[in-house]
Amino acid sequence: MTYPKTTLRIALTCVLALGLTGLAQTGGATGSRAAAEAREPACPPPGGGSCYFEYYESSGARTIEFDPEVGRCYNTSSGGAVRGTNKTNRTVHLWPTSNCSGSATALVSPGFSWNDPSHHYYSFRPIR
Numbered sequence: 001m002t003y004p005k006t007t008l009r010i011a012l013t014c015v016l017a018l019g020l021t022g023l024a025q026t027g028g029a030t031g032s033r034a035a036a037e038a039r040e041p042a043c044p045p046p047g048g049g050s051c052y053f054e055y056y057e058s059s060g061a062r063t064i065e066f067d068p069e070v071g072r073c074y075n076t077s078s079g080g081a082v083r084g085t086n087k088t089n090r091t092v093h094l095w096p097t098s099n100c101s102g103s104a105t106a107l108v109s110p111g112f113s114w115n116d117p118s119h120h121y122y123s124f125r126p127i128r
Contacts, residue, residue, distance in 0.1 A: 043067050043088055053092055053124065055084030058117060068092075073100035073125045080120030085113040090128065094121040 043051030054064045057079035065074055070090055075098050086092045086108040093104035094114075100123045108114050 050087060051089075052087050053084065053126070054087065055081035055121075055124075058082045058120070068126050070126050070128065073123055075099065075123045076121060080122045081124070082117045082120055083113070083115040084108070086110055088126055090126040092124050092126050095123040095125075096121060098122045100125050 051068075052064050052066045053068050053074075054062065055076055056062050057077055059079055061077065061079065063077055063081075068074060068088060081094070089110050091110065092108045093100075094106040094108065095102065095104050096119065104125075106114065106116070106119070106121065
């Protein structure tokens with residue numbers, strides 16, 4: 001084998017090894033980023049204003065969940081929520097069952113309110 005061929009093979013091996021290392025690191029970072037996003041608050045950064053999800057039972061009892069996390073399921077009170085306000089920067093899904101089980105039947109866009117006394121919602125979850 002001649003010197004130029006050996007040099008070329010070593011160079012190609014190094015490039016291939018560096019490329020595979022970069023791909024492996026990118027793949028790991030993507031998974032970590034997704035996990036971090038799932039735990040992030042559904043709110044503006046600190047100092048960006050109030051962030052909460054507020055709901056009322058049919059009896060008028062009010063509950064506020066400050067700084068709710070994206071992807072986390074929150075159960076409402078035993079009376080269920082019939083109206084409320086989404087003061088987060090994420091869409092919030094509402095469920096007619098506890099523990100966000102089954103299919104979400106309503107959603108509340110960021111900054112919007114809802115009022116539906118004919119439907120009680122027993123859990124909610126902020127989403128992306």
